[in-house]
Amino acid sequence: MSELTYTKSGDYLIPDLTLTEQPETNLGKYGRMRKSYLKEHRAILWNRLILSEKLYPHLRE
Numbered sequence: 001m002s003e004l005t006y007t008k009s010g011d012y013l014i015p016d017l018t019l020t021e022q023p024e025t026n027l028g029k030y031g032r033m034r035k036s037y038l039k040e041h042r043a044i045l046w047n048r049l050i051l052s053e054k055l056y057p058h059l060r061e
Contacts, residue, residue, distance in 0.1 A: 004016070004017075019053060020053060022053070022056055025056075025060060027056075027059050027060065031059040031060060032059075034058075034059055035055075035059055038055075
């Protein structure tokens with residue numbers, strides 16, 4: 001596992017986090033509808049998919 005690095009901002013240490021590169025693809029009608037539904041009605045699932053970087057692969061299905 002890689003070691004985290006931190007940046008000092010005032011009195012706080014903020015982790016330097018980066019996301020993996022995602023290919024640029026447009027979402028279709030149903031992908032956009034699913035994204036809107038998840039964001040408005042299923043916030044916990046939305047956050048879990050965002051944090052695990054599985055949202056856009058899920059929406060492209």
